[in-house]
Amino acid sequence: MKELETLQTWLDESRSTVFFGGAGVSTESGIPDFRSVDGLYNQKYQYPPESIISHSFFKANPEEFYRFYRDRMLYLDAKPNAAHRKLAELEKAGKLAAVVTQNIDGLHQAAGSKMVLELHGSVHRNYCLKCHKFFDVAYVKNSEGIPRCDACGGIVKPDVVLYEESLDGHTISEAVRYIEQADVLIVGGTSLAVYPAAGLINYYRGKRLVLINKTPTPYDHSADLMITGKIGEVFSQIRV
Numbered sequence: 001m002k003e004l005e006t007l008q009t010w011l012d013e014s015r016s017t018v019f020f021g022g023a024g025v026s027t028e029s030g031i032p033d034f035r036s037v038d039g040l041y042n043q044k045y046q047y048p049p050e051s052i053i054s055h056s057f058f059k060a061n062p063e064e065f066y067r068f069y070r071d072r073m074l075y076l077d078a079k080p081n082a083a084h085r086k087l088a089e090l091e092k093a094g095k096l097a098a099v100v101t102q103n104i105d106g107l108h109q110a111a112g113s114k115m116v117l118e119l120h121g122s123v124h125r126n127y128c129l130k131c132h133k134f135f136d137v138a139y140v141k142n143s144e145g146i147p148r149c150d151a152c153g154g155i156v157k158p159d160v161v162l163y164e165e166s167l168d169g170h171t172i173s174e175a176v177r178y179i180e181q182a183d184v185l186i187v188g189g190t191s192l193a194v195y196p197a198a199g200l201i202n203y204y205r206g207k208r209l210v211l212i213n214k215t216p217t218p219y220d221h222s223a224d225l226m227i228t229g230k231i232g233e234v235f236s237q238i239r240v
């Protein structure tokens with residue numbers, strides 16, 4: 001494929017490549033995204049998923065929140081796929097500066113990536129809302145109903161950014177810094193529909209913006225190189 005050759009050349013010539021991804025990066029690991037036809041938003045729940053994973057819903061209805069969250073957002077058996085693995089290899093070889101991700105599944109780190117900026121937090125970190133004690137994901141997964149702090153009895157909340165919550169300022173500014181300095185920016189597996197994360201693309205100043213996605217996005221017209229396809233399959237063909 002001609003597009004793949006161009007991507008390979010751009011990667012080979014790049015001094016600073018940054019990858020910016022979303023839920024589509026993990027679908028080949030068996031974690032559903034939100035907006036695909038078989039994504040979470042097209043399945044039926046008692047409440048729309050976008051309501052359940054909001055701050056106000058968590059406050060008003062934590063038990064229902066956790067029912068959905070444990071069932072549909074924790075995939076502890078999922079393994080990194082070819083995209084996660086190739087990105088980690090590129091970083092190790094000094095060819096990738098950072099991964100900026102909207103994902104909360106920790107699969108980039110599981111693949112060995114070190115510089116990962118998690119815009120929406122991680123299911124692997126959980127804190128007591130009262131005393132801030134840390135809990136791992138197994139604690140949340142194995143608890144019943146609302147997970148409670150074993151030290152003070154407070155409610156334990158995942159360190160993930162729910163709708164209506166703001167993103168961490170330091171993570172955002174680091175992501176902006178990396179994207180501004182990138183000479184190649186690869187954006188993949190994201191519908192680019194969730195703000196402010198999607199707006200980060202606007203900080204890129206170079207002329208080698210690569211979009212890899214299965215379906216069209218609102219930014220397709222801005223891409224210097226469009227690759228339509230599965231991101232794991234694309235990255236498996238990249239040479240480090």
Ligand code: NAD
Pocket residue numbers: 021022023024025026027028031032033034035036039102103104105106120188189190191192193194212213214215216229230231232
């Ligand atoms: P999204 O569901 O809105 O969009 C996913 C996009 O990826 C779609 O355009 C889809 O066509 C594409 N896609 C799916 N599988 C693909 C593949 N194998 N190769 C290439 N493209 C593929 O996801 P989003 O843009 O990341 O926004 C949703 C929000 O949901 C994010 O903020 C994220 O925090 C959260 N989320 C995270 C996870 C996770 O951590 N794995 C899973 C679901 C949702």
